[in-house]
Amino acid sequence: MICTVRSVNAKEEWHKILSLLNANQILQSWDWGEIKNRYGWDLERIVWEDHQTVLAAAQILTRSEIRFGINAKIMYVPRGPVLDWNNPILRKHVMDDLRRMAIRENAVFIKIDPYVPVGYGVEVNHNDKPDGVGIELVDELIQSGWKESKQQIQFRNTMVLDLTSEESELLSSFSQKTRYNIRLASRKGLEVRDGTSEDLNLLYGLYESTSTRNGFAIRPRKYYIDVWQSFMEAGMAQPLVVTIDDEVIAAVVMSMFGDCATYMYGMSSGQHTEKMPNYLLQWESIVRAKAYGCTRYDFWGVPEVFVDSDPLWGVWRFKSGFKGDVVRTLGAWDFASKRFGYWLYSNVIPSLLRLMQMRGR
Structure with missing residues (x-):
């Protein structure tokens, strides 16, 4: 394999490359x-090629x-790099x-956070299925000097729902409680509409309330x-807001890239x-x-x-009723090119910041 590396400076070309790599x-x-x-x-933005093949x-x-x-x-590759992880020579x-x-x-240091499954399903329920490629990659990273990061920027695990079934089939696949609550909300007079740019300040207010x-x-x-x-x-992206008597009480901002939609931001007033x-x-949002x-x-986390x-247990109790597939991923890994600096960054500086916060400084 002869790999050449080059930079990409055009949006259209970059997204075409991601599409070729089935990266969503x-x-x-x-x-x-x-x-x-x-x-x-x-x-x-860089790409590895072999005779112009991405x-x-x-x-x-x-x-x-x-x-x-x-x-x-510091360097960070969020949800990347993207490649065929089944190819051991390429990934090395x-x-x-x-x-x-x-x-x-x-x-x-450099931090990577690729979407590489190490298993599927919930381990404690004994219905988990390990992913051999992800497990091999963990061993390879350790042998190459990478460390599992103490700072997991993105959610390590997620739940993904296959949308290729008909709407009626999707709805019937949900738990009985979830189906009941969807219908209850409709009976109680709640309505969902597409959000617009004019709603964004309101959405932030709901998000702030949710965080508090x-x-x-x-x-x-x-x-x-x-x-x-x-x-x-x-x-x-498409915001969706739910209202009752013209009062916005909850919203989501759903992102879309490639063939995947993501429940990236959710917020509510806590009312009703x-x-x-x-x-x-x-x-x-699913519809x-x-x-x-x-x-x-x-479902993003x-x-x-x-x-x-x-x-995230309370969030899980809500999301699990939609019966998606749990994907347990590799998570974030760091390679420390300066070991002492990495130790300071990962251990000493966070401790000092916590101490300052405790003292109110």
Whole structure:
């Protein structure tokens, strides 16, 4: 195999390459890279070729962070690289190139986060099915000096629903409780409509309310409005809002890339929960995704460990009723090209930040 590596500088060509590689991860899309570039990340899009045949691609984000006087350059490949992971020679070649790139760029480390399954199903239910390629890759990464990252940026596990069945068949495949709650919401007078750009500030308010109730941190308003607006303008996102008596009580922003729709952002006011708005909203998102031609619906995050102490357990109880297939992925892995700097970045600096937060500084 003779691989040449080159940069790609045109959106149309980049998305064509991703299509050739059957890559439907929106975080590798051109548009996601442009958004991150506006918020401090440098980016490079590269492709591996053998005699002009595309073999692999990676959108690489790079930034320098100064913390406590330490300048740390980090590199990140969100939901990438993308390639045929069944090819052991190719995957070794690409991973070796990424390691060399981190060293050449004088980065403290490079983080990868490819969509590579290591298994399917819920382990604790004894219905799991290991994925041999993913398990082999874990061993190869360890042998090559990569480490499983302490900082998992994206959800490691997810649930994916196959949309190729008819709507009636999809609905009948859901749990009895989920079907009941979808119908209950309709009987209670809830309605779902497509959102527009004019709704985005309202959606952020709902998202902020959701984060406060559920105890997770979010970014400033400007960031989310930019993300949602950019994806909408590119035809890669559709907000859906559920109302009762013209009051918006919940919403989702569904992203679409390739053949996959993703439940990327969900938010609600916390009002009228007894009317089950989120069940109706999720069903309408699935219906819209199918109408847009998507064949997969990604629920974007389920527990890392399927026990009731997991932070996503409540979310899982809701999502599991839609009976998608659980996909357990490789997660994020780091290669430390500067071991001491990586140790400081991964251990000492986070501890100092936590101490400062505790002291209210």
